[in-house]
Amino acid sequence: MAGQLETRYGKVFDAIDTDSNGTVEWADYQRLVERVTKAYSLEADNDKVTQLEQAYQGFWTQLQHHGGGGDRMTKEQFVKALGEAVGSPAFTDMAVSGIAGALFHIANTDGNDQLGEDELKRLVLAVTNRDSYTGSTTLGAALREGKGASGVVDSRAVAVSAGRFLKSQQVPEITVGGLILGVYK
Template structure:
């Protein structure tokens, strides 16, 4: 069952990244999801450029780890393998950079924390359905104070990527995990 939780979360993330729905992930999928996130906030901020850069790094690292045939695309199966080994293959190092960039972009008032609106805008850009938004926000706001600190964001997201516990508080971050 533990392996199933990781597998199901990998499917949810794959579907969110596969922007064009063609069943594979490529560099342009990362570009489109970065632009969708950036459009939800300030497209001209330095944080927007940082998001673009870190998403490019994420794609490059993913391709390095998963694109076994060198065709410039990552299949669902290839992605599952990288997702399941994210800690061991150091994919999380690149993800951590992206998390910081996302946080900086979403922190529109620069107060060092994300309020409910900022979190909701970010999660909506990732395709979390409106009906699942409250649960997703709660997955990030793990202390329930109505704000998400940088440390809380990083901890919750790392738990999402690395935890094999299907009942972990972070599980609904990207919407309900089906499986």
């Protein structure tokens, strides 16, 4: 695996390791769901929350499969498992697209089936557990990168950007796909 992708996968690990204990386990994903739930004032039994939790469960299950099946992973194990998983259509088409779609549907608060800068900013703050975001030019660049064939950042464009972020070495440092996976810089 190329060094650039390993570095990117390490940043995904850092974003998911919500308790900063040096390992990722299911509880980290649950904390991600709780962050988003709280940021959007959603009830835990909301269908959108259930969809997000199921998407993270699919992502985690696939990583466990590629990483040997343990209940927790170190950064090195996570990076290796993610590197193997991205080659699997089941992982990118179902797990990554599932997270992208679930987060999109939560973030699309105005119901227009596309994300604007304010919606993306709110989502980034929720996923990264930040109180503020000062990178408006970064968001603008990410939004330009994230536009799909339709010219807007819709659900499909978010999923494509997330897949490209994980697979391709030829992507900008900040992408919509990276942002929804918690990679801020």
